[in-house]
Ligand SMILES: Cc1ncc(C[n+]2csc(CCOP(=O)(O)OP(=O)(O)O)c2C)c(N)n1
């Protein structure tokens with residue numbers, strides 16, 4: 503009898519493998535980012551130490567996605583909930599997972615305080631240039647001229663100001679020796695896995711605050727097809743520079 507092909511998907515242990523665990527729209531960036539994060543947790547064998555918190559917004563759909571201890575919080579409050587957990591249990595590797603609204607609008611003060619105080623936690627901010635869950639309104643990160651539900655003629659920066667740059671803001675106020683700050687993109691998941699490993703190692707070693715902004719895609723609200731979804735992320739990458747902003751030298755060996 504011919505041997506059947508092994509079609510088991512290569513899924514990380516830190517990801518929930520139950521059918522229906524992913525609730526994201528087809529083509530959404532969240533699933534790719536979370537799977538990559540789960541692989542990084544596997545690589546570092548951090549399953550038992552990790553507490554994953556997700557914000558309100560499409561990131562809340564991650565509440566059942568990860569196979570680690572998880573908590574779902576109010577909008578913008580995932581960062582303080584997670585640093586509360588890590589302060590109470592310092593051995594915990596706390597991850598606050600949020601959108602750009604959760605990070606730079608309603609939760610901005612918490613992000614600032616966590617960075618300034620060098621809280622030993624990882625904040626992951628998924629930048630999809632809109633409020634995804636509520637139907638695609640303008641977010642702090644909406645690009646100049648971008649059409650959203652609340653900017654039907656395109657974002658006018660004379661009225662709304664310029665898009666907020668999370669990684670630049672955090673790196674300007676974080677501890678320069680002990681914080682890890684990087685802007686990554688969903689177009690390079692191999693690199694994202696290494697970035698998550700560095701960010702998690704920084705926290706697991708008790709060194710300092712880690713912040714990873716990930717440029718992501720929202721084909722539903724962008725109303726884009728396969729081709730122009732990826733063209734749009736190129737436009738994002740020309741506005742939001744993809745690079746490392748801060749990295750303690752102890753992380754140089756993390757590949
Ligand atoms: C205190 C509070 N204010 C407002 C809302 C409504 N609300 C739900 S999700 C959301 C925006 C989410 O956008 P973002 O944080 O960028 O995440 P995304 O959905 O794009 O991943 C808002 C304003 C809420 N749930 N709670």
Ligand code: SF4
Nearest residue numbers: 526527530560634720
């Ligand atoms: S609305 Fe956008 S960000 Fe939210 S799940 Fe759908 S594609 Fe993803």
